[in-house]
Amino acid sequence: MQISFWGVRGSYPVPGAATVRYGGQTSCVEARTASGECLIVDAGTGMRALGNKLVRESGGAPGQYHVLLSHVHWDHIQGLPFFSPAYIPGTRISVYALLTAANELDQVIGGITRHEFFPMPLEAVPAQFQFHQVEPGVDFVIGAFHVTPIALNHPFGSVGYRIDADGQSWAYVADTAPFDRVLHKQHFLSGPEPLSEDDRVALAAMHDALVARLRGVDTVVYDTHFTPDEYARFPHYGHSTPDQAIAICAEAKVRRLVLYHHAPAHGDDQMDQIAKQYLEKGEAVGVEVLTSFEGMTLPVGPEAAA
Amino acid sequence: MKIRFWGVRGSFAMSGREFLRYGGNTTSVELKTDAGQRLLIDLGTGATELAKHLMAAEFGKGQGSLPILLTHTHLDHIQGLPFFTPFFIKGNEIRIMGADPISGLSLEATLQNQLDPHYSPLNGLENLAAGVTISSFVPGGTIAVPGFVVTTARVPHGSMWTTAFRIVADGKVVAFLSDVEYPSIDEPLPEAIELAKDADLLVHDAMHADKDYELRRGWGHSPARAGVVVAERAGAKRLALFHHSPDATDEMIDEVVGRTAASTKVSVFAAAEGAYLDV
Numbered sequence: 001m002q003i004s005f006w007g008v009r010g011s012y013p014v015p016g017a018a019t020v021r022y023g024g025q026t027s028c029v030e031a032r033t034a035s036g037e038c039l040i041v042d043a044g045t046g047m048r049a050l051g052n053k054l055v056r057e058s059g060g061a062p063g064q065y066h067v068l069l070s071h072v073h074w075d076h077i078q079g080l081p082f083f084s085p086a087y088i089p090g091t092r093i094s095v096y097a098l099l100t101a102a103n104e105l106d107q108v109i110g111g112i113t114r115h116e117f118f119p120m121p122l123e124a125v126p127a128q129f130q131f132h133q134v135e136p137g138v139d140f141v142i143g144a145f146h147v148t149p150i151a152l153n154h155p156f157g158s159v160g161y162r163i164d165a166d167g168q169s170w171a172y173v174a175d176t177a178p179f180d181r182v183l184h185k186q187h188f189l190s191g192p193e194p195l196s197e198d199d200r201v202a203l204a205a206m207h208d209a210l211v212a213r214l215r216g217v218d219t220v221v222y223d224t225h226f227t228p229d230e231y232a233r234f235p236h237y238g239h240s241t242p243d244q245a246i247a248i249c250a251e252a253k254v255r256r257l258v259l260y261h262h263a264p265a266h267g268d269d270q271m272d273q274i275a276k277q278y279l280e281k282g283e284a285v286g287v288e289v290l291t292s293f294e295g296m297t298l299p300v301g302p303e304a305a306a
Numbered sequence: 307m308k309i310r311f312w313g314v315r316g317s318f319a320m321s322g323r324e325f326l327r328y329g330g331n332t333t334s335v336e337l338k339t340d341a342g343q344r345l346l347i348d349l350g351t352g353a354t355e356l357a358k359h360l361m362a363a364e365f366g367k368g369q370g371s372l373p374i375l376l377t378h379t380h381l382d383h384i385q386g387l388p389f390f391t392p393f394f395i396k397g398n399e400i401r402i403m404g405a406d407p408i409s410g411l412s413l414e415a416t417l418q419n420q421l422d423p424h425y426s427p428l429n430g431l432e433n434l435a436a437g438v439t440i441s442s443f444v445p446g447g448t449i450a451v452p453g454f455v456v457t458t459a460r461v462p463h464g465s466m467w468t469t470a471f472r473i474v475a476d477g478k479v480v481a482f483l484s485d486v487e488y489p490s491i492d493e494p495l496p497e498a499i500e501l502a503k504d505a506d507l508l509v510h511d512a513m514h515a516d517k518d519y520e521l522r523r524g525w526g527h528s529p530a531r532a533g534v535v536v537a538e539r540a541g542a543k544r545l546a547l548f549h550h551s552p553d554a555t556d557e558m559i560d561e562v563v564g565r566t567a568a569s570t571k572v573s574v575f576a577a578a579e580g581a582y583l584d585v
Contacts, residue, residue, distance in 0.1 A: 011389060012319075012351055012354065012385065012386070012388075012389050013319035013321060013330075013351060014319075014321060014351075015315070015319050015320055015321040015322075015325060015329060015330025015331050015351070016321070016326070016329070016330065016331075016355075016579075017326055019321050020321070020322060020323050020326070023321060023322075024319070024321025024322070024330070025319075025321060045318065045319065048318060048552075072424050072425060073424075073425060073426060073427065074385070074388070074425050074426060077425075078381070078385070082317075082318055108424050111419065111422070111424070111425075112381075112425070114409070114419075115407060115408070115409040115466070116379045116380075116407040116409055116411060116416040116419070117379065117380060117381045117384075117416075117420070118380060118381060119380065119464050119465070119466075119525070119526060155423075155427035155429075156423050156424070156427070156429075186423070187429070188423075188427070188428070188429035188430070188433050190433070237427070238427060264354070264389070294321075
């Protein structure tokens with residue numbers, strides 16, 4: 001299995017001279033098995049270029065695509081209306097997502113293409129869409145992929161995925177805050193709120209479940225949006241630092257961590273510094289730390305013995 | 307009056323080397339009077355760059371005031387809204403004006419949907435710390451904001467409408483016609499010609515190279531030639547090609563500009579992210 005990064009940016013796409021090397025498009029990763037089966041994780045703006053590649057590969061023939069969504073914030077779904085395979089009649093697209101509020105998934109995803117936002121409503125798109133609700137703790141299988149959803153700490157909920165195929169294992173952990181200072185729920189936070197005893201218990205349970213599910217995973221792609229200084233100012237925004245990701249990966253004995261969901265303000269030069277700094281920090285605790293960039297492809301290693 | 311293009315790209319923000327000279331941000335255009343009053347058109351990703359400049363001055367202190375006109379609410383024209391940092395500073399006064407979408411929702415309800423908790427952790431317009439007022443207008447009238455007088459008109463955009471603007475300040479005129487497709491390229495609507503009458507600068511939708519247009523007729527966007535016809539009929543002095551296709555690299559835009567400029571006596575250039583230009 002290998003994974004390819006089509007969008008590595010958080011929040012919104014960032015064109016310009018400062019993002020030429022790491023890339024400016026938002027969250028989208030493609031996993032491929034050795035036999036060519038494809039699984040897409042998140043539908044940020046990186047999905048447009050992925051879709052164009054998939055259409056070139058298929059020669060324009062209809063296909064079946066599977067898309068796992070971590071959550072439905074704009075930076076994780078905005079590429080969907082620009083995914084060119086969706087405009088090929090006969091194409092089927094299965095979308096898997098956490099139900100984070102009262103609405104049904106088809107209304108939530110359909111809502112992004114409603115008339116005010118996009119010229120073509122979802123029901124008029126030629127591809128046939130199917131929606132599947134995921135639940136942390138309930139594994140499922142998509143072709144050769146075994147998928148384990150993992151609850152994460154993000155405003156209105158988010159879900160990570162452990163993905164096993166070909167005897168190899170990687171995980172997608174975005175978007176998430178760390179599990180000590182703020183517990184994200186279904187309301188707006190203008191700053192960190194004091195934690196109740198129940199909140200601490202819930203955070204510890206989320207942390208423990210994440211570490212348990214990452215155990216033995218070869219490669220973990222993790223939301224490391226913030227530098228430590230930025231996190232200190234915005235602990236309630238729902239994102240982590242590379243230090244927090246390294247701590248989780250070291251605890252779960254993960255071989256390799258990939259920094260991901262870079263803040264829009266982090267230009268290429270700053271990303272170079274972050275990459276170098278955390279490669280060294282990771283080495284000190286036995287975790288190989290890579291920094292994702294648009295166009296990066298990584299072979300996933302075998303699942304480690306428990 | 308000066309104009310600065312913060313985002314010139316249509317549909318989709320494009321990063322990468324092929325888009326550096328014209329810029330990959332989606333639409334956002336600032337107009338500034340000689341006295342320093344500002345008017346912003348659209349809140350595409352380009353607005354996030356303008357936001358950095360505004361925050362370095364009075365908007366960072368909660369003392370800024372900004373009127374914003376929206377052509378319409380397709381995502382490429384509003385996707386910078388949740389990241390436009392002056393909204394997060396108490397004391398700033400920001401007024402968003404636009405037509406109601408034809409779906410029946412009001413402009414305010416539409417922007418509220420953009421910040422719906424599913425889609426944005428901001429969880430609603432009420433959580434923006436700045437004073438934000440959203441007012442709908444019916445195109446066809448005139449709006450006065452400090453330093454500017456704006457005439458509005460409804461123009462066709464595929465199966466819907468967008469709002470075009472004629473902006474007068476300091477005795478100069480900018481006509482802004484983005485996201486528009488006329489039933490016939492050679493016969494632009496009289497409203498469009500009226501709006502651009504004797505304009506010092508016409509900013510016009512040029513999403514498609516002329517050679518690509520036939521395949522994309524009906525999608526709601528113009529070929530470069532449409533702006534030329536409007537400029538010639540209206541007697542506009544300069545034409546800025548705008549709302550470049552996400553597939554158009556810098557070299558492709560250069561070619562469109564060269565071909566378009568050779569076809570008319572109107573002075574033609576392609577809108578690019580960058581410096582303030584004198585109107």
